[in-house]
Amino acid sequence: MVPEINYWAVLVATASSMLIGAVWYARGVMGERWARLAGVDLEHPSRRPLWPMITTVLMSFVTAWVLAGAATIAWHFYEGSYLWASVVTSVTLWAGFTAARFITHDAFEGRSTRLTTLNIGHELLTVVVMALIIGAWPPAAL
Secondary structure (H helix, E strand, O other), rough: OOOOOOOHHHHHHHHHHHHHHOOOOOOHHHHHHHHHHHOOOOOOOOOOOOHHHHHHHHHHHHHHHHHHHHHHHHHHHHHHOOOHHHHHHHHHHHHHHHHHHHHHHHHHHHOOOHHHHHHHHHHHHHHHHHHHHHOOOOOOOO
């Protein structure tokens, strides 16, 4: 069985990810701190942003799509509020996969815990906003 998914909500959630990233990593917000911690020279980037941006859009779509499917499965299992199922699912998946993997990889790569915290904070905000969009706009079949 394939879970019901509202693809319009997935597309809006994908766009929200791009907006959140643009604000979070802006120079006046967390951008300069992130660049310092990550060793990135904002004045002389080592690569053009086209391919990282395309990759980000594609991976944001995959994240929103998986979240929408997982939220629907969780809602079918627990019933109740679709919005709540979406938010709880997003935080659970973030903690069990995103945060756990970031922390593990960053520990082995010797990255600063401040950088790890900054990045997983961004990811948490991103998936919770995605969940709010997806949860507020359930599939028509529900």
